[in-house]
Amino acid sequence: MAKILIPTPLRQFTAKRDSVNVPGATVGEVLAALTTEFPDLRKQIFNDEGKLRSFVNVYLNDEDIRYLGKDATPAADSDTVSLVPSIAGGAAN
Amino acid sequence: MIRIEPEPWAAMVAHARASYPNECCGAMLGAAEGDTKTVRQAIALENAFEGAQAARYELRPEDLLAADKAARERHMNLIGIYHSHPDCDAYFSATDLRNSCPWYSFVVLSIQKGEFHHANCFLPNVDQTEAPKEELIY
Numbered sequence: 178m179a180k181i182l183i184p185t186p187l188r189q190f191t192a193k194r195d196s197v198n199v200p201g202a203t204v205g206e207v208l209a210a211l212t213t214e215f216p217d218l219r220k221q222i223f224n225d226e227g228k229l230r231s232f233v234n235v236y237l238n239d240e241d242i243r244y245l246g247k248d249a250t251p252a253a254d255s256d257t258v259s260l261v262p263s264i265a266g267g268a269a270n
Numbered sequence: 271m272i273r274i275e276p277e278p279w280a281a282m283v284a285h286a287r288a289s290y291p292n293e294c295c296g297a298m299l300g301a302a303e304g305d306t307k308t309v310r311q312a313i314a315l316e317n318a319f320e321g322a323q324a325a326r327y328e329l330r331p332e333d334l335l336a337a338d339k340a341a342r343e344r345h346m347n348l349i350g351i352y353h354s355h356p357d358c359d360a361y362f363s364a365t366d367l368r369n370s371c372p373w374y375s376f377v378v379l380s381i382q383k384g385e386f387h388h389a390n391c392f393l394p395n396v397d398q399t400e401a402p403k404e405e406l407i408y
Binding site: 187221232263264 | 293302319325326327328329331332334335338341342347348349351353355356358361363364365366367368369370371372374396398
């Protein structure tokens with residue numbers, strides 16, 4: 178049961194819990210279990226095609242899973258999964 | 271509604287002025303009760319945009335992860351992001367919208383000729399197609 182840290186604004190979809198323990202052998206399975214348990218989270222994390230939204234990065238402990246094994250990255254009970262947004266911008270259009 | 275307490279507000283304005291004529295960026299920590307948010311601490315983060323920063327900013331996800339950890343350790347929440355617009359108004363640009371995240375409040379500070387001029391806050395939607403204003407008190 179890996180632990181997923183829930184960003185503050187998403188806790189309205191997880192009964193106000195700031196972290197959730199869900200089963201799964203890989204990060205992909207952990208995220209699937211999370212959105213199965215809390216279906217309202219799905220739209221926030223995944224697009225209509227079931228892919229991670231462009232602004233969502235997933236970290237296993239302190240590592241971006243894009244540089245590990247992506248969805249297939251193994252997740253152990255001692256691991257912590259974080260959802261971290263990509264944010265940029267500026268006055269220029 | 272988002273209310274920024276005097277200390278973090280002063281830190282945000284100081285950061286924006288010190289970064290002029292470039293854009294600054296940072297994280298806002300505090301408390302959230304439904305739609306009412308209170309910012310109690312501002313964390314200045316590095317503008318990681320590679321290129322001219324007068325009209326662009328970029329946050330490193332690792333820095334945001336660290337800010338979220340800091341918030342949890344201090345029994346606060348990461349509730350928003352701030353950045354500055356040097357020598358232009360505090361609007362939410364197409365670039366801001368395209369690179370936003372709907373989870374957080376986005377405060378934009380207008381810095382005109384090196385001095386704070388005005389600020390606005392925006393709440394982008396999940397599809398990044400619009401960002402209505404959120405009432406901002408500072």
